[in-house]
Amino acid sequence: MTDTPSSESASPEILPPPGAEKIRCDACPVLCYIADGRTGACDRYANRHGELVRLDPLTIIKAGTDKLVPFLPEGAGGPDDWDGDVLGNGRTFVTAIGAGTTYPDYKPAPFIISQPLGGVDMVTVVTEGIFSYCGAKVKIDTDRHIGPERAFVRVAGEPIGHVTTGEYGSKMLSLGGVEHLTGGTKKEGRVTCEALLSLCNREPVEMSVDDGAELVITAGQAPIVNGVTEARMRVGCGSATIGMFAMQWHGLVDEVVVVDDHITGVLSEHQSGRLLGMEPSGIRIKGRRSTPGRYFQVADPGTDWGGTNVTDPLSILGPFDPRRARPGMTLLMVSTTGEQWAYFVLDEGLVPQPAPLPGPLHAVVERIAENCEPAVASVLFMGGAGGSLRAGVTQNPIALTRSVRDALTRVTCGGAPAYLWPGGGITFMVDVMDMPTNAFGSVPTPALVAPIEFTMSAADYAALGGHVDEVRDMADVIREAEAKGLRTVPNGTSRSASKRGKAA
């Protein structure tokens, strides 16, 4: 939320030495005094010959080009029907990156821009929000155990968040938020802010989980767990894997066990094996049987087979039932990524003996691997347009909330579409990979600075009590920005697609 931080968490005012010619930056509560030629505490603002300037270039988005764009795209204001795409096809979109802030928003947002779109006059309110309560949700594609749920995640020894749920082959972290940014010690707040800033700007962050793993997380790249770069996201749980490949195993092997920390699957007992007419193999699995062919808790969580601590797959098997098993019976054991596999033939005593994996079965194991997606760490920035930020948009802040709720106003972050949470307020999440690089900054209060744009029709903007006297033409804004430096980036889709890797 863009709210005033507590006085305890804010850095003291940075005061000028007596007699110095300095100007005061009012873009955040730190209120730095900045000497000519110097920058403020956050390195975002500087004093250039007595003028307060925002140092990062204003960033605009244009589909399919990385060149400077014309002031107005061809056909702007033409008959193209608007399909609901805020950016528009090939349309120039001014993001809030480099726009500056007016925190607290006692005055209108830095840029309130008009632009025709599909014959409709649109307004985009552009501002860099200061987010004292923000956080990041991190999804780590790995089977490996990274630590118990609720364990602290630390950077430089400071708690910056915690492990939450494991879901669908990924581990989830909840980082930042008000408790760590403003609710702990000064150092905790500073370290949390720095970690969030790096994560959101796609830089690597080393973190450790209490009683868990050492992690290196970079948005859009493979996670590193205990020094090992993760390659594959598992194809599914053990039961799902059985279902996916049952027909391909059928006739090649008498039994398949897919070892998995969550649900270990057994082909002959599984519904898919039964539908294929498979006979019970007499196998016995150590673990809690859920439904036929699906076992929970076959081992403890770990970093080996299927996210368990199993290094010898036979350790999860009990003795075969002699009423059903027979010498010569074949058994494939495999993990959910296909990274680990072993093949056995039962001897006269019904004890599995290792044997070379036949070629056709090897092909199916390789198909598991082929079906794994690349393991990626995903970072979603989570913020809220609460507090005074809305006052930079309208004199009646609740009207903006209602307009967003009524889908009359679209919220974007650096041009990337934001997911809005249901319920009160304007609480949103955005994939940092959909945003231009280096979209985030920070101030020492501590808080993250993130771009946020509100786009709506001019009529709706007037209706919600917007600062209509501050609306400026797109061409004017870009012309002015060009003189100070302008960055053009391609449309968001290509940005995120280009960062996704391939499973090894």
Ligand code: SF4
């Ligand atoms: S920390 Fe940055 S934004 Fe805040 S007052 Fe200082 S220069 Fe301005």
